[in-house]
Amino acid sequence: MMDAMGIFDMVLALALPWLGWRLLASPDLFRAMVLFISLGLLMALTWVRLQAPDVALAEAAIGAGLTGALFLSALRRLERLSEAERRLAFAGKREEEDEIPPERHRRAKPVAYGLALLLLAVFVLLLAWSLAQTPAGGGLGPAVGEQLGQSGVRSEVTAVLLNFRGYDTLLEVMVLFLAALGVWSLTRVRLPLQDEEPGPVLATLVRLLAPLMIMVAGYLVWIGGSRAGGAFQGGAVLAAAGVLLLLANVTVVRQIPAALLRWGLALGPLLFLLTAVVCVAAGGNLLEYPPQRAGAWILLIESASAVSIGVTLAALYAGGRPPEPPAQDRGGEQGPGRDADADAGGRQ
């Protein structure tokens, strides 16, 4: 009944800020990470209650799933790094800390809190102002509904994202592409060198889950045409399959040729951009598809984007460009020096 759902919403509304506060205040990084996963879950439920299933889907895939795995791996790396740093730079760090006099610390704190409060007040005022400005029961919903017939899809969100405001999505796909480029230009990925058989439990889990995830990713892209779903959600689930394979250190992952990964990364942005250019060249506006073929165009762009988003997110998790030498020989990252050594050893 209405009452139980009213209490449900109240509990959500109270639990969410409390959880956020505990998460930010937690000194223990691991606990903060677990709280973040829980926050993602409550967030997704909140989006469902706010009648925004598209956002809930993205939150479920990225907030609760992918980010959790990313944080866990980052945490492990941080722990090892800080151990090494503590040994190396113990003396240097001490001096640096001493440079800031304690009385400046004491003065900085109220200023920081005051600024934060001021920003919060401005934000709340802006929210109240925009709420007062919004006409009741309006928004852009009715306008989108009127034009939905021309968009080629039946889902309003997909119609806006891929047709009416397609260039927004084009730019978003480009941002993800740039992020992956940035990470790839920094470092090369370090995969474990040895062939490590995953245990029977993990092997079975991967065998069951990875194909299922890929299938669901395809389903989400397809269903995006008529209800919640689409390239970002499908891509995130595809990335989850990639992260699972990376975690389990399956041999297949190391044998994927780097060229294939590069093309996978570029496929979505390239196709999207080509479509935009072709639409302009044909005399229309940017991304103005021919109305009778719009559905097919959107599905094509979404499929390509989902593949690229999946590869991008998995590559961001891996944290570097693919290893240069053919993986089946020695695997992992090895400099040219090591190769030369091995050759010399072979000749002797």
Add this chain to the structure above:
Amino acid sequence: MSWQYSSAALFLLLAIVAGLGRILRGPTAADSMLAAQLFGTCGVAILLLLARGLEWEVLQDIALVFALLAALAAVAFALRTWGGTER
């Protein structure tokens, strides 16, 4: 939406809130992580209940994605934190 579905969903949400105490108190990392996994299960159940109660099929998709990706965090935890092999 009939009261059976909504009160069951409310009960599960309260179970999640109660589980938050386990995350905050620990004592071990595994306790916190298992509580988060319990949240995933409760979340899936809530979504399925709402999907039936509101007759809103999309929620089943969200539950499906939740169920799939909750396993990912568990695998990452088991391999990377819970005495996973040195990598």
